[in-house]
Structure formats: C-alpha cells, structure tokens
Amino acid sequence: xxxxxxxxxxxxxxxxxxIKGVDLQVRKGEFMVFVGPSGCGKSTLLRLISGLEDITSxxxxxxxxxxxxxxxxxxxxxxxxxxxxxxxxxxxxxNMAFGLTLEKGTSKDEIRKxxxxxxxxxxxxxxxxxxxxxxxxxxxxxxxIGRAITRDPKVFLxxxxxxxxxxxxxxxxxxxxxxxxxxxxxxxxIYVTHDQVEAMTLADRICVLRxxxxxxxxxxxxxxxxxxxxxxxxFIGSPKMNFISGDxxxxxxxxxxxxxxxxxxxVPSGGTWSGTVIHTENLGAxxxxxxxxxxxxxxxxxxxxxxxxxxxxxxHISPMEGKxxxxxxxxxxxx
Amino acid sequence: xxxxVMAEPVAATGVKIKSELxxxxxxxxxxxxxxxxxxxxxxxxxPLLRSIYFSFTxxxxxxxxxxxxxxxxxxxxxxxxxxxxxxYRGVLADPAxxxxxxxxxxxxxxxxxxxxxxxxxxxxxxxxxFRGRGIxxxxxxxxxxxxxxxxxxxxxxxxxxxxxxxxxxGMRLGLLSQKVAWTATAETAMQAVLVVDIWKxxxxxxxxxxxxxxxxPKDIYEAADLDGVHPVKQFFRITLPLVRPALMVAIIFRLLxxxxxxxxxxVLTPNSSxxxxxxxxxRENLFDFDKFSYGSAMSTLLxxxxxxxxxxxxxxGKVRFDGGDR
Numbered sequence: 001x002x003x004x005x006x007x008x009x010x011x012x013x014x015x016x017x018x019i020k021g022v023d024l025q026v027r028k029g030e031f032m033v034f035v036g037p038s039g040c041g042k043s044t045l046l047r048l049i050s051g052l053e054d055i056t057s058x059x060x061x062x063x064x065x066x067x068x069x070x071x072x073x074x075x076x077x078x079x080x081x082x083x084x085x086x087x088x089x090x091x092x093x094x095n096m097a098f099g100l101t102l103e104k105g106t107s108k109d110e111i112r113k114x115x116x117x118x119x120x121x122x123x124x125x126x127x128x129x130x131x132x133x134x135x136x137x138x139x140x141x142x143x144x145i146g147r148a149i150t151r152d153p154k155v156f157l158x159x160x161x162x163x164x165x166x167x168x169x170x171x172x173x174x175x176x177x178x179x180x181x182x183x184x185x186x187x188x189x190i191y192v193t194h195d196q197v198e199a200m201t202l203a204d205r206i207c208v209l210r211x212x213x214x215x216x217x218x219x220x221x222x223x224x225x226x227x228x229x230x231x232x233x234x235f236i237g238s239p240k241m242n243f244i245s246g247d248x249x250x251x252x253x254x255x256x257x258x259x260x261x262x263x264x265x266x267v268p269s270g271g272t273w274s275g276t277v278i279h280t281e282n283l284g285a286x287x288x289x290x291x292x293x294x295x296x297x298x299x300x301x302x303x304x305x306x307x308x309x310x311x312x313x314x315x316h317i318s319p320m321e322g323k324x325x326x327x328x329x330x331x332x333x334x335x
Numbered sequence: 336x337x338x339x340v341m342a343e344p345v346a347a348t349g350v351k352i353k354s355e356l357x358x359x360x361x362x363x364x365x366x367x368x369x370x371x372x373x374x375x376x377x378x379x380x381x382p383l384l385r386s387i388y389f390s391f392t393x394x395x396x397x398x399x400x401x402x403x404x405x406x407x408x409x410x411x412x413x414x415x416x417x418x419x420x421x422x423y424r425g426v427l428a429d430p431a432x433x434x435x436x437x438x439x440x441x442x443x444x445x446x447x448x449x450x451x452x453x454x455x456x457x458x459x460x461x462x463x464x465f466r467g468r469g470i471x472x473x474x475x476x477x478x479x480x481x482x483x484x485x486x487x488x489x490x491x492x493x494x495x496x497x498x499x500x501x502x503x504x505g506m507r508l509g510l511l512s513q514k515v516a517w518t519a520t521a522e523t524a525m526q527a528v529l530v531v532d533i534w535k536x537x538x539x540x541x542x543x544x545x546x547x548x549x550x551x552p553k554d555i556y557e558a559a560d561l562d563g564v565h566p567v568k569q570f571f572r573i574t575l576p577l578v579r580p581a582l583m584v585a586i587i588f589r590l591l592x593x594x595x596x597x598x599x600x601x602v603l604t605p606n607s608s609x610x611x612x613x614x615x616x617x618r619e620n621l622f623d624f625d626k627f628s629y630g631s632a633m634s635t636l637l638x639x640x641x642x643x644x645x646x647x648x649x650x651x652g653k654v655r656f657d658g659g660d661r
Contacts, residue, residue, distance in 0.1 A: 050561065071563075072560050073560065079557075079558070083554050085554035085558040086555070087555055087558075087559075087573060088577065089577055098572075099562030102563065
C-alpha cells in the first residue's frame with residue numbers, strides 16, 4: 001500500500017522531451033489507468049515510476065518520501081510487462097520464486113507457500129513445472145502476473161499486459177485483473193494501455209495523457225460525461241464521439257459540437273440534422289449507422305438491436321436533451 | 336527444430352503418408368545437398384580414406400603405388416629379442432608421439448578455456464551500448480582477419496630475442512633483467528604460442544558469443560532489476576544459461592581448430608619439442624622423414640582422437656546446433 005505523487009516530472013531522451021511536466025497523485029489502493037495514443041509517454045511515465053528510467057527533473061514521492069534515485073527493487077513494486085519478460089530457462093515455479101530466493105531471510109517453505117498462493121489465485125498450479133515456452137500467451141501472462149504477486153508489492157505496475165493476447169483472452173484476462181484488484185484492494189495499481197475499453201472497465205481513475213502532458217484525470221464516468229477537451233471526448237467512449245463543427249454547430253453557440261452515437265435518435269422527419277446512410281454495421285445487441293452529412297468523419301448513430309437502413313437512405317437525427325458537448329475554438333468545453 | 340520440419344507425417348496406423356508436396360520438398364533438398372556432398376567426398380572423403388589406407392601399408396613418398404599391406408604395424412608391433420625382452424615399435428610406442436599428444440591437449444585446453452573467458456568478456460562489452468560501438472566491433476576482428484602465417488611471422492619478430500620489441504620494452508621498463516628467447520626456450524615456447532593464439536582467436540569467440548547474447552531479450556534484465564537481482568547474479572543465473580548453447584557451439588568450433596593446430600606452431604616455434612603438436616609431427620614424418628605410412632598412421636590417430644573428443648563433448652555437454660532450447 002503506497003500513495004504516489006509526481007511533482008512536475010520531466011523526462012528527456014537526449015534532446016527529445018517525452019514527459020513535459022506531469023503532476024499527478026495516485027491514492028493508496030487505487031487502480032489508476034494511464035491511457036493515451038501511442039507516443040504520448042504513458043509507458044515512459046510508468047517506467048519512471050518503476051525506476052527503470054531516471055527522472056530528468058521533478059520529484060517522485062512514494063508515501064511522501066522522495067524516491068527519485070531509489071533502485072527499482074527497493075521501491076516495493078512489481079511490474080508486468082507487455083512481453084511477459086519471463087526467464088526462458090526457468091520453470092514457472094522458478095520464475096515466480098526467483099526474486100524471493102535471493103532475498104535473505106525468506107525460508108523455502110515461505111517461498112513455496114507464497115508461490116502456491118499466487119498460483120492458486122491465477123489457476124496456474126498445474127503448470128508450475130513447465131517452461132514458459134510450453135505455455136500459451138495467456139498462461140504466460142498469468143505467470144508474469146503471478147510472479148508479480150509473489151513479490152507482495154505495495155505497487156503493482158502493468159505495461160500493456162493484454163496487448164499480445166487475442167480478443168477473447170484479452171477480455172478474460174481483463175476480468176481476472178479486475179478480480180485481482182478486488183482481492184488485493186490495499187495494493188496500488190497503475191495500468192498502462194492504449195485501449196480505452198480496458199481503461200473504462202478497470203480503472204478507479206483514468207489519467208489521459210497526450211504529448212507528454214496530463215490531459216485529464218478522473219473516474220471513467222467523469223471522463224465519459226464531462227470530458228474537459230475535444231481530445232478526451234474523442235478518446236473515451238466507443239464508438240468515438242461525433243464532432244460537428246462549422247455552420248451546423250452555430251445554432252448551439254459553439255465552434256464544435258460533440259455528441260455520442262448512443263445519444264442520437266433517428267426521427268421520421270425534421271430533426272436537428274439530416275444525412276445520407278453510407279454504411280451500417282449490425283452487431284446483434286446493437287447496430288451502428290454511418291451518416292454522411294458534410295462533417296470531417298461520418299457521423300455514427302448507435303441503435304439498440306438490429307436496423308434495416310440501407311446505403312443511400314436519407315435519415316433525420318436529433319441529439320438527446322442535455323447530452324450535447326459544446327467546445328470552443330481551442331477545443332475546451334463551454335459550460 | 337530442423338528435424339521437426341523435415342519429419343514426415345505418420346498416420347495412426349504407422350503408415351507413412353507421403354504427399355506430393357513432401358516428395359517435392361525431399362527431392363529439392365536432395366538436389367541442393369548433392370553438390371556439397373560431392374565436393375566433400377572429393378576433397379575430404381577421398382583423402383581421408385587414402386590416409387587411413389596408407390597407414391596400414393609400408394608406403395613411402397617415392398613409391399606410393401607399390402605400397403604393401405602390413406596391417407597394424409605402423410601403429411604397434413613388437414619383436415621378442417633373443418634375451419627374451421620384448422621391444423615395441425610403432426606410433427603408439429613412440430615417445431615423440433605421446434609428447435605431441437600431450438602438447439596438443441595442453442594447448443587446446445588452455446587456449447580454448449582462456450579464449451572462452453576472454454571472448455565472453457569482450458562480447459559482454461560489445462553488447463553494451465556505447466558511442467562508436469560499430470567501429471570497435473569491426474576493429475576487434477582485425478587479429479582474426481589477418482592470415483595466421485602473417486600474424487605468426489609478425490609475432491615472431493616481436494618476440495625475437497635480439498631485436499624483438501617485447502624484450503626491448505621489458506628491459507626499458509625494468510621488467511626483464513636480460514633478454515629472453517621467448518620462442519626458442521623450452522619453458523616459454525608454449526606460452527608464446529598460447530599468447531599469439533589467444534590474441535588471434537579471442538575475437539572469433541567473442542563474435543559467436545555476441546550473436547548468442549543478442550538473442551537474450553532485454554526485458555528479462557528489467558524484470559531481474561525489479562526482482563533486485565545483483566548484476567553478478569544476473570550474469571550467472573540469466574545471461575550464462577541463456578548464452579550457453581551459443582557458447583558450447585563456439586567452444587567446439589575452437590576445440591576442433593585447436594586440436595589440429597599447425598601453422599602457428601610451424602612458423603613461430605619450428606622444430607621445438609616443447610610445442611610440437613600431432614599435426615606438426617605427422618607432417619614431419621609424412622614429408623620430411625619420408626616415413627609416409629608412419630605419418631599416415633599419426634594422421635589417422637589424430638582424426639580418431641578429434642572424432643572421439645567431439646562426440647564426447649556433444650554428448651556430455653548436450654550441445655544443440657539449432658540455436659538453443661528456447
């Protein structure tokens with residue numbers, strides 16, 4: 001259990017500044033997700049917290065103590081890598097126990113107990129004698145998580161742990177990580193992903209990063225309901241929020257109007273806007289209708305159940321009351 | 336792994352299924368192998384068989400065609416004297432031969448061990464990231480790229496007792512009280528040969544180990560850092576086990592080379608019994624002493640010794656040539 005505080009953290013690789021002054025507080029026992037497009041610095045930020053990279057300037061505090069130059073192994077952290085980073089020549093058991101066997105004062109029984117407890121949590125007990133190469137991707141990632149658990153860390157770091165898994169496994173492992181957080185609710189977890197669905201489903205709070213700066217920090221619903229920029233509005237939520245600008249936005253006294261696909265209704269006639277159907281996608285439980293109406297990207301309308309619109313149909317749409325997001329010329333919300 | 340690919344699918348009944356594709360692949364493989372097998376048969380197989388044959392004859396260099404079969408006489412024969420004492424003759428009873436075996440073994444073990452250790456050190460340095468790494472990697476190969484005869488000649492001048500730069504340096508720095516005939520003195524001749532060989536072949540060793548090091552993923556070192564594994568432990572518990580396959584292959588290459596060492600010793604310390612190896616002795620008998628069949632017997636024994644050592648090494652060391660067990 002640890003709280004983490006970042007004060008004006010900067011990181012430069014040579015002349016290139018990747019993290020450009022980040023202030024952030026991660027609370028004890030919180031599940032914080034760093035999310036952002038590739039190159040926004042989210043993985044670098046995680047590596048700065050882990051101590052694998054040195055901070056160029058600023059202060060990093062664990063429980064109020066500055067840890068800028070503290071070795072990674074002394075920060076009480078465990079990390080799960082995207083590539084699993086398992087020791088290829090060691091069995092699952094050895095992988096999980098390796099860090100502990102080097103600690104003085106941990107008995108063999110204690111190590112076995114801790115490894116088995118972690119293995120039980122992740123249902124990898126039957127693989128303890130196998131080598132990583134004999135396991136599937138999902139099993140390997142569970143071993144990597146198990147190795148992190150046996151360290152009994154105060155802070156758990158995840159660096160895109162699901163990126164190398166296929167879609168079905170990703171969902172299953174995501175649920176396991178969520179359960180893990182419930183079971184280890186006094187461990188602070190920081191999770192890096194570029195997938196906003198993972199961010200929304202796992203996080204207590206999300207930190208949206210862009211270009212080495214924090215764009216917004218808040219609970220998933222705060223980000224969904226009150227994004228504080230066009231960037232966050234477009235990044236959080238699936239399908240992506242529709243942005244309508246120019247003349248069509250003028251009646252709303254805004255430079256740009258944002259409206260989510262699920263907050264648009266199709267009306268028989270009239271309506272606020274109208275457009276031509278260019279594509280439809282039926283996903284069973286819901287369906288998407290893509291409309292061409294002179295915006296940069298087609299407007300997506302999300303409907304419950306299947307729909308029978310065809311390309312070329314003209315439809316009239318209206319935004320739901322109170323669900324419109326208005327942004328000014330700088331991309332900031334108008335309240 | 337190569338065996339997995341080439342293995343033919345076998346049906347549950349045990350009958351081999353040979354698809355057209357598989358047949359095509361096998362034919363293509365045979366076709367590609369043929370030129371190499373032919374070349375090997377001509378330049379390696381035939382001379383080898385001839386050497387083995389001559390070792391069982393009384394052939395001399397003047398009269399190879401008139402060679403008579405004499406069985407194992409070149410290897411070992413004995414006669415009982417009138418006094419009742421038994422006198423043994425042949426390579427296996429020749430002290431010069433056993434001296435050469437001892438020299439060769441000593442040379443091979445010492446040079447390969449030191450080259451492995453030094454090569455590993457050099458490889459670890461070259462694997463680290465630093466400015467100008469590319470140039471250093473190229474530069475370090477220079478000793479290995481110089482033809483052995485040239486580097487041996489170069490070193491023999493440097494080691495020369497009268498005009499050599501090493502003696503000169505040693506005297507000026509006060510390390511030597513008098514000039515030493517490094518290559519001519521029995522005590523130092525082997526050391527001189529070892530130094531030159533290690534200087535020459537460490538780069539080769541380093542390069543092979545470096546290739547193995549580059550296969551080790553970087554992220555497991557980060558995991559080890561988080562686990563708090565000391566760098567020295569990281570080397571012995573992570574790096575060494577993971578480069579072991581590459582290291583074992585590198586060692587066997589060098590071992591084969593070292594066991595048949597000839598050129599360096601021939602140039603650097605000619606005719607010194609302190610350094611004379613099996614190859615040098617065999618050549619001497621074959622061509623200088625006109626004991627062609629006797630030399631052939633030595634060559635055959637050398638071949639057998641190398642073969643046995645190699646098989647033992649591969650078997651005991653569980654060497655795999657497919658790039659390891661990852």
